[in-house]
Amino acid sequence: MVWGRYLAVAGAYAAGYELTRYFSFSHWMLPAGLRLACLLLVPRRFWPALAIGEALPIAEMAFLHASIFGVAWALAASIPPIVFCMPIVAFMRNRAALVSDDGQINMNLIVLVTLVCAAVTAAENSLVLTTLVMSDGSPGTAVTVPLFLVWFLGAYLGALALVPTILGLRERVAAQPRGMFTWHAVRRSPLFRDTLFIAVPLLALLTALTSFTSDGALQCARIAMGLPVIAMSLRHGWHGGSVSSLLASIAIASTAFTLRDPAMIQAQTILAFIITTSLLFGVRVARRQAAQHVLATRELPMHGRRR
Numbered sequence: 001m002v003w004g005r006y007l008a009v010a011g012a013y014a015a016g017y018e019l020t021r022y023f024s025f026s027h028w029m030l031p032a033g034l035r036l037a038c039l040l041l042v043p044r045r046f047w048p049a050l051a052i053g054e055a056l057p058i059a060e061m062a063f064l065h066a067s068i069f070g071v072a073w074a075l076a077a078s079i080p081p082i083v084f085c086m087p088i089v090a091f092m093r094n095r096a097a098l099v100s101d102d103g104q105i106n107m108n109l110i111v112l113v114t115l116v117c118a119a120v121t122a123a124e125n126s127l128v129l130t131t132l133v134m135s136d137g138s139p140g141t142a143v144t145v146p147l148f149l150v151w152f153l154g155a156y157l158g159a160l161a162l163v164p165t166i167l168g169l170r171e172r173v174a175a176q177p178r179g180m181f182t183w184h185a186v187r188r189s190p191l192f193r194d195t196l197f198i199a200v201p202l203l204a205l206l207t208a209l210t211s212f213t214s215d216g217a218l219q220c221a222r223i224a225m226g227l228p229v230i231a232m233s234l235r236h237g238w239h240g241g242s243v244s245s246l247l248a249s250i251a252i253a254s255t256a257f258t259l260r261d262p263a264m265i266q267a268q269t270i271l272a273f274i275i276t277t278s279l280l281f282g283v284r285v286a287r288r289q290a291a292q293h294v295l296a297t298r299e300l301p302m303h304g305r306r307r
Contacts, residue, residue: 006046009042009046010052013053014053017053017054018057024158029155029158031158036159038050040093041170051082054080055078070132073133076128088113088116092113092116097109103290105171107164107279107280107283114159115156122151122152125151126151157268157272158249160245161250165246191236195247199231203225210255218263222255223267226275229275233278236282237285237287241282248271
């Protein structure tokens with residue numbers, strides 16, 4: 001039974017990794033978010049299974065291209081990035097809890113571990129690239145600052161798109177009666193309503209504008225995709241910021257027409273800053289909303305006695 005659980009975790013993670021990689025590209029790496037979310041939520045005794053689950057699809061991809069990029073590159077590329085993120089997450093989790101004493105998520109921890117893991121992942125990709133040798137013997141692509149930034153921002157935005165959203169959904173499911181999330185609860189949710197009628201239409205409009213505008217207007221539209229993140233964070237705390245950051249990341253990623261585009265790197269940098277600050281500030285909003293809810297709950301019996 002124990003080995004069956006390890007195999008189930010490894011298989012489920014490998015399937016999730018393949019799915020998120022299918023919808024990713026260099027500017028937006030969703031596997032980084034899946035990787036970090038699992039390290040934060042899955043018990044450490046299952047971490048070896050996560051490493052195996054990530055190593056299988058990566059090794060398969062690497063050795064399929066070994067004849068093109070060389071055996072040394074294939075061996076280096078087969079090392080799953082999760083093994084480099086494990087000690088980082090373990091070190092930080094030993095010094096800070098995922099949930100603060102007041103019940104709010106420790107967003108400082110999430111942002112910090114996301115930054116460090118994104119930097120480590122980008123550095124590992126850079127080292128792997130140095131081992132690449134083309135089949136004709138010519139050296140591969142050189143590691144440049146723009147390329148490193150693409151990998152770093154792709155991993156950082158990919159993690160910010162998934163990790164807070166997964167944690168927020170986990171909190172909302174746990175808050176439901178019997179821990180079950182029903183469609184009735186979704187329809188009554190103010191967060192769902194504002195996401196559907198504010199964030200989605202605004203991001204869809206900005207995405208549509210990018211298809212027939214000049215370069216300057218395109219960049220302004222990309223940067224403006226951070227506005228729904230700010231608005232949703234102010235209204236619904238970090239839960240609203242997490243959902244809108246996922247949608248904003250999808251929207252800005254859909255406007256990438258070329259790899260290593262300097263304009264895209266600039267827009268992603270600004271969006272990453274907006275998402276980070278909105279999530280951090282959103283925890284304060286959520287804390288204030290929770291205090292107001294507790295105060296209102298305490299006042300209800302008092303009003304009933306006065307009547």
